[in-house]
Amino acid sequence: MVGLVQFEIKKMLLRPLSLIIIFILLAVNGITIFLDSGGNIVQRQDREMQRMEQSKYAGEINQEWAILIQTKLQEISKNPEYLMSQDEKKKVQQNYLQRGYTKEYVDSMDNTAFLKPELINSLPYRVLLNAEASSEFYNNAQKFSIILGNVYRTEFKGNKGEILAAKAEEMYSNLATNYTAHYDYNLGWIKLISMQYLMPFTLGIFLIITLSTIFSGEYSQKTDSLLLSSKYGKSKLIHAKILAAFLVTVGFWLVIQIINLLLVAGLFNLQGAHTFVQDWVFNNSPFPFTQLTNYLAVTFMSFIGVLFFAAFILLVSTKTKNPFISLLVSSMVLLFPVMGGISNIGGVIGELSYFMPSQMLIAINHFIIFKAYYVFGNALLMQYAVPMVAVMLTGLMVLITYRTFKQRQVEN
Numbered sequence: 001m002v003g004l005v006q007f008e009i010k011k012m013l014l015r016p017l018s019l020i021i022i023f024i025l026l027a028v029n030g031i032t033i034f035l036d037s038g039g040n041i042v043q044r045q046d047r048e049m050q051r052m053e054q055s056k057y058a059g060e061i062n063q064e065w066a067i068l069i070q071t072k073l074q075e076i077s078k079n080p081e082y083l084m085s086q087d088e089k090k091k092v093q094q095n096y097l098q099r100g101y102t103k104e105y106v107d108s109m110d111n112t113a114f115l116k117p118e119l120i121n122s123l124p125y126r127v128l129l130n131a132e133a134s135s136e137f138y139n140n141a142q143k144f145s146i147i148l149g150n151v152y153r154t155e156f157k158g159n160k161g162e163i164l165a166a167k168a169e170e171m172y173s174n175l176a177t178n179y180t181a182h183y184d185y186n187l188g189w190i191k192l193i194s195m196q197y198l199m200p201f202t203l204g205i206f207l208i209i210t211l212s213t214i215f216s217g218e219y220s221q222k223t224d225s226l227l228l229s230s231k232y233g234k235s236k237l238i239h240a241k242i243l244a245a246f247l248v249t250v251g252f253w254l255v256i257q258i259i260n261l262l263l264v265a266g267l268f269n270l271q272g273a274h275t276f277v278q279d280w281v282f283n284n285s286p287f288p289f290t291q292l293t294n295y296l297a298v299t300f301m302s303f304i305g306v307l308f309f310a311a312f313i314l315l316v317s318t319k320t321k322n323p324f325i326s327l328l329v330s331s332m333v334l335l336f337p338v339m340g341g342i343s344n345i346g347g348v349i350g351e352l353s354y355f356m357p358s359q360m361l362i363a364i365n366h367f368i369i370f371k372a373y374y375v376f377g378n379a380l381l382m383q384y385a386v387p388m389v390a391v392m393l394t395g396l397m398v399l400i401t402y403r404t405f406k407q408r409q410v411e412n
Helices: 002-013 016-033 043-057 063-077 086-098 103-108 123-134 137-155 160-175 185-202 203-211 215-221 224-229 234-269 291-319 323-339 349-355 359-360 382-411
Strands: 374-375 376-379
Touching: 002 016, 002 203, 002 234, 016 185, 016 203, 016 234, 043 123, 043 382, 063 123, 086 103, 086 203, 086 291, 103 160, 137 160, 160 374, 160 376, 185 203, 185 234, 185 291, 185 359, 203 215, 203 291, 203 323, 203 359, 224 349, 234 291, 234 382, 291 323, 291 359, 291 382, 323 359, 374 382, 376 382
Parallel strands: none
Antiparallel strands: 374 376
């Protein structure tokens, strides 16, 4: 059995096309780590300066910490060294008047409106503004508790609305009252998580190339009957192919995760594992996660997703006798939801997007919002429903794959 598994792994990985694809995908993944969101090469010294600046204010976010940040900002706004000249100030006021602001509003503007541009664009000041926004963590959590409670009670009447609203209020209120948020430099963790967006284009494409022909290739080359009638036929051969496919899947997933972890740690530093994840604009997570626990949750969901997608490819490969059709179908299922922006569509399609392999490979979007389903009088969180459904479907697809290929022996 071990020899069969090794043979199947070599068949998948040692083909020239597979080797070329592996090299290209790992190269693209590695290069992306060295680029910022604007496509520019990350300068390590710049990241180190940011780390040192943010580390000055590292600590628990509480009232004393918020007062410290406000005091720093007030000192800057009162320092004449950082303020515009009177002529520059008058130009700014005139600009506001021309844009339709009232004279009363312009006269009431404080010194922060008249800070020198070089100060506003400086790293120390931007870090202070970031810290000031972070001081609103608990207030923002409480606001989301109220807003989502009202939304669910309005959208769903009766017990369903009440149950979902109560769950949202409970989770966000917990963040506001029981969770202890910390501030620190955490750019490394943000970069590490963002690398998940590449998963459909690295890991997904790798799986399509290596797994799509595992059964359909045997059909097209007319070797399926020969294989199934050999001394290793029937169960052993099918078990070997399925086991080899999942070993290759898990192996490449681990390689990408380890490469990302090592490169990000070296370039960005993994300081700030204990900091919060919410920015209350793009990430409104109801979970009391730190950067570390968020990373673990995302990678776990991604792991379930990669097994789910591998099982789907195997199923398609057994059902299609043409390797090209197998590859095409798997590619459409993987890439269409990503390229088509299906996750931004509302309604049933938008809801189903969370259960699609491509979104599970990324896994980030699963943990940045509150979403729950009303099931038997209770609120079932989407973050629990998705992996449960995926695991069940993975097992079902593996079973169908096994029976389908084994049935070929009967037909032949």
